[in-house]
Amino acid sequence: MKQHIIIMLLCAVIFIGCAKDNAPNPFLIKKNNIGLLTDSTRVKDLDAIFANDSVVRYVAGDEFAGSINVIEIFEKGGKKLLDVSPREPLDSTSVISSVRIIDSRYKTEKDISVLSTFGEIQNAYKISKIDNLINAIVVSVNELNASFTIDKKELPASLRFDMSLSIDPIQIPEKAKIKYFMLHW
16 A cells, blocks of 8 residues: 555656646747747737736827837836737737847847847857848848847947848858847747
8 A cells, every 4th residue: 555655656756747847938039929928819818827026008099099009018126027919909909020139138049139139149059040130230130030139339330321232141240249139929
């Protein structure tokens, strides 16, 4: 009888240990998800996904312009985690179209976060495209459905002012810091 109880307790401990290991990492970024947030998450599901955090929706004035409302996600302590944009403004059944990562705890499987540099991104992923904008460049990584915005102040002076230049990854300093990290679905 004692052996059966010991075996049952041992099985329970192993089962509980395995269950904890399989819990999703709430800060892991992959191509189609960020923690529990996926490419099929609807706006109305955000309150359940971030039940321990604060979901802030600001819509005053936007209903006439038809612009996309950014939904902000904060920790209970007030630290901002994410900016989430729905595909359709003012529609609670709309899916998420993009997520701006704010908190540095959010990292990819290859350890890329908002604190990473261009060199770290280039070493971890294949750069798909570089767009030259007025005050920034946008580095796209299709493997993640991600874009990294780098301020032109991080670039050599010869690349800062001509928007018609085609910028090659070799021209971007490895220590160039990320200004924005976005996932697009």
